[in-house]
Amino acid sequence: MSNPSLLILAGDGIGPEVMAQVQRIIGWFGDKRGLKFDVSEDLVGGAAYDKHGVPLHDDTMARAQEVDAVLLGAVGGPKYDELDFSVKPERGLLRLRKEMDLFANLRPAQCFDALADFSSLKTELVSGLDIMIVRELTSGVYFGEPRGIFEEGNERVGINTQRYTESEIERGARAAFDLAMKRDKRLCSMEKANVMESGILWREVVNEVAKDYPEVEVSHMYADNGAMQLVRAPKQFDVIYTDNLFGDILSDCAAMLTGSLGMLPSASLGAPMDNGRPKALYEPVHGSAPDIAGEGKANPCACVLSFAMALRYSFNEGGEADRLEAAVEKVLADGVRTGDLMQADGGTPVSTSEMGDALLAALD
Numbered sequence: 001m002s003n004p005s006l007l008i009l010a011g012d013g014i015g016p017e018v019m020a021q022v023q024r025i026i027g028w029f030g031d032k033r034g035l036k037f038d039v040s041e042d043l044v045g046g047a048a049y050d051k052h053g054v055p056l057h058d059d060t061m062a063r064a065q066e067v068d069a070v071l072l073g074a075v076g077g078p079k080y081d082e083l084d085f086s087v088k089p090e091r092g093l094l095r096l097r098k099e100m101d102l103f104a105n106l107r108p109a110q111c112f113d114a115l116a117d118f119s120s121l122k123t124e125l126v127s128g129l130d131i132m133i134v135r136e137l138t139s140g141v142y143f144g145e146p147r148g149i150f151e152e153g154n155e156r157v158g159i160n161t162q163r164y165t166e167s168e169i170e171r172g173a174r175a176a177f178d179l180a181m182k183r184d185k186r187l188c189s190m191e192k193a194n195v196m197e198s199g200i201l202w203r204e205v206v207n208e209v210a211k212d213y214p215e216v217e218v219s220h221m222y223a224d225n226g227a228m229q230l231v232r233a234p235k236q237f238d239v240i241y242t243d244n245l246f247g248d249i250l251s252d253c254a255a256m257l258t259g260s261l262g263m264l265p266s267a268s269l270g271a272p273m274d275n276g277r278p279k280a281l282y283e284p285v286h287g288s289a290p291d292i293a294g295e296g297k298a299n300p301c302a303c304v305l306s307f308a309m310a311l312r313y314s315f316n317e318g319g320e321a322d323r324l325e326a327a328v329e330k331v332l333a334d335g336v337r338t339g340d341l342m343q344a345d346g347g348t349p350v351s352t353s354e355m356g357d358a359l360l361a362a363l364d
């Protein structure tokens with residue numbers, strides 16, 4: 001059997017810097033754990049624009065459709081700010097998400113104990129925190145029609161439409177329940193069924209899907225209460241399943257429970273391919289960080305943890321994902337810090353590649 005395939009799109013700014021460390025780690029799993037990948041590399045974002053005049057070449061798009069998983073760094077930068085909207089670096093990423101039909105966006109909020117001080121909440125509220133927000137990514141109010149700014153009498157009206165079909169709610173729900181089965185088998189669905197018909201349908205469909213997952217304990221919460229509960233007692237949650245708009249807000253809120261942007265991974269999953277693996281794109285939550293790009297200061301952990309998610313969710317290597325996450329935990333516990341993880345008074349930060357060295361040493 002051939003090795004699983006990975007397409008690496010490092011992108012712009014700190015993207016290639018953090019991805020270089022992930023490449024070393026991928027190499028480590030091949031050498032030390034016999035977990036070999038067929039890795040190919042290509043361009044996305046500004047890097048692709050510089051070479052091809054488009055932020056994602058058709059050949060790259062076709063390759064992304066074929067591989068078992070795509071790992072992306074970051075796109076964008078001031079150099080491209082004046083470009084026409086149609087060729088902006090971000091359009092490359094949007095095209096990937098759209099054409100791969102990645103409808104389930106996974107945003108974990110996991111607290112590494114060594115960083116619990118970074119949380120805006122009290123340490124005891126976040127210590128050991130490990131939740132996963134599944135946001136529906138391809139429908140809802142960001143896409144629904146009608147939309148626009150229209151004249152109405154002697155003033156204008158801005159319109160967006162929250163629209164969800166049963167099948168859209170269902171496929172995201174299945175992705176969320178599948179995740180819950182691999183985790184703590186608890187799922188909380190969030191909508192506003194009290195004031196929105198789309199929320200009523202959401203709740204009905206989630207309850208219907210739940211019948212196929214009798215082991216998962218299901219609960220429902222209005223999204224506004226969910227926001228309160230997330231900052232009051234976040235550890236009550238395991239998997240949260242919610243729509244595009246609420247998920248956008250709730251995932252950013254949950255992310256900050258755990259500290260720095262430099263630590264936050266994400267995954268976007270689509271329908272299963274012929275081999276049973278979902279279409280998948282893994283990427284850090286952060287952008288290309290032009291303010292520190294090229295200086296070797298970037299924290300590679302968000303990108304490394306995105307690869308850990310790939311191990312777990314695309315390659316069914318949950319044990320190896322645990323191993324990688326434990327290495328991150330150990331390095332942090334040992335006090336190794338990139339600049340973004342330091343308090344104003346803290347010692348000397350390590351460089352991106354020194355963080356990579358420390359992670360490899362911890363893996364050994």
Ligand code: NAI
Nearest residue numbers: 074075076077261262286287288289290291292298299340
């Ligand atoms: P950003 O995430 O690039 O940076 C925000 C702040 O966090 C900066 O001070 C940066 O230095 C710091 N930071 C981010 N990642 C870090 C890391 N790994 N280690 C240490 N510090 C880190 O967001 P910003 O500044 O709003 O956007 C910069 C560019 O990135 C823009 O062109 C934007 O469009 C693009 N962007 C791309 C995204 C993507 O590729 N998915 C997501 C967000 C922004």
Ligand code: MG
Nearest residue numbers: 248249251252
């Ligand atoms: Mg957001």
